Amino acid sequence: MRVTAEHLQPPIEAWAQQRPAQPHADPLVGQQRALAAIEQTMRIGGRYAHGYMVTTPGLRVVDVLRALQERHQWVHFERFDWLYLANPDSASEPLCVNVPAGSARDALRDLMELFEAPAEQRAARAEEMREHFPSERFARYLAKVQDKTFDDLPGTELATVIVESDQQTNDFVLCDRVTDASLFGSIRLQSVAGTISSELHLIQPGALLKANGGVLAIDAEELLSQPGLWRKLKYVLRTSLFHWPQPGETANIAAYYQPEPVPIHLKVLLLGDRGIYGQLRELDRDFDNLFPYLADFSAHYPLSHEPLAPYFNYLAYVEREAATLPVAASAIALILKESSRLSDYQTELSLDTIALMQLLREAGAAAQAKGLQEIDHDAVAQVLQQRQQRDGYISELSRRQVLEGQVYIATEGDVIGQVNGLTVVTIGGSEFGEPTRITATVHYGDGDIIDIDRKSELSGSIHTKGVMILSAYIANVFARNDEMRLSATIVFEQSYFEVDGDSASLAELCCLLSALAEAPAAQGLAITGAVDQFGRVQAIGAVNEKIEGHFHLCQARGLNGQQGVIIPAANANQLNLGQDVMQAVAEGKYHVHAIDDVAEALALLTGENQQQLYARIEKRLAELQHCEPELPWYRRIW
Structure with missing residues (x-):
């Protein structure tokens, strides 16, 4: 299926028209699941009713906690x-x-x-x-x-x-820089006439005591990075008593100065990612008892089952926190496009507050430089272009190597056993897509498929798995009843670093089939996708970066109308491409094809249907099945 230009990005113009005149700032939009968990946590008392908040990148925890307090009026112990x-x-x-x-x-x-x-x-x-x-x-x-x-x-x-x-002023205390003193407090020392002692004014409370009777939010990663603090916190929660350190436990305590323990009645919320949550559940048998409630905050706002209107309230909150120029109506569509791109789906919008604040602040600075009183479309477009220029140095060097012929990538013509795959390179903080040349050769043998990258230890485990899957597909189709007499070698040409991932398995399969059938493959088309043992094409990651990497190479050489990419149909709802790609597709100079099966990929690459290709391969295998290779001369005279 050829993807039309209007489907290369979400319907941002239609979305922008739904913006209300006076949106209400709300940082809790899209967090219904987490809000229900926290509300339940706050309603239930006792020492075994604390919660864990799975925080996402860009989430401003203080804003969320304040909004929760205002909305739900947390139920506490008496202060x-x-x-x-x-x-x-x-x-x-x-x-x-x-x-x-x-x-x-x-x-x-x-x-x-x-x-x-x-x-x-x-x-x-x-x-x-x-x-x-x-x-x-x-x-x-x-x-x-x-x-x-x-x-x-x-x-x-x-x-x-x-x-x-x-x-x-708040019923919660946030402890995001966790040390023994900041969380539990300390008792300082004084020296009087050579005698070390302590007095009442030297008792310094920590966040635990300051939050007593309310809510204490603790950064889980910081807490666990300090030896002994987790066990000490657990003891306080289990006993509901805070004991000051005894003499000898730490160098910061005066000998034999033992204040009476403080009764503790509070609610603890641990803040961290899902990895830490999983480790705590697996490694600490007390964790599930003390922290039975999981508040899972989302990084994305799903439009598939949520209305769009509340998201504008979230954008109003971001605009308020950005504290920059107001956003004009003309800029909304481009902001929504960037938000959708951050989420990687056409049907989702990002809830990364910090990333969107940075976008608005940069756009505000660009608008102010032009003497404008609000952020318009051009200001946002200028910021996105500047970001691409800042982050694009490595990708430009990579593309220059291809244009100068140091790396050979063909973007026109037809070649047997050669296909352009699409990869993503992450280096030095930059991530970009680039095409890579995959070649395959066949020879008489016992049916083995030799992955040169694996033999040279340049193949990751997932890539190796992908090669095994395509080998299983070929064996299932051509060697179900008889042994194959053809073997093949496959390699990523001019690749000098480890290759991993299964997103090239479709390209590798098409390359092998091109070599087996001796069918030329179009070099203007680049292909990405994972494949299963039955030839179904499966989704891959970073589809936009891969498409744009190939497009910019073809654009630099000159678009001829025969170039394009082949992607899995499952990735079609992730397309969010730049305006230059969309314009080229609309003018028919570049094409994006979405497929479900390897047969569709072969038809696009070779111009022949699957039955024709497979018939040629089977004929070739049948001819080899009943003939033995001629022995070399030194074997014949022996």
């Missing part, structure tokens, strides 16, 4: 202010006390007044404080110090405030 108070019974064991949120400073002021009050007034004052600051721990402390003065307390300090809830 408190937490203090450490001087223990009248032990200078080295301060007591952990909580008071209602926002009342820590008032409680300390009243406590100082209690110590200064006459003895006969203290009982009444303590009772008033119990009523004003309802807390079992605070009530116990008042009972302990009711008949004491400040001078009766050890040390020189009365208290230190660990957490003040009224100073937190």
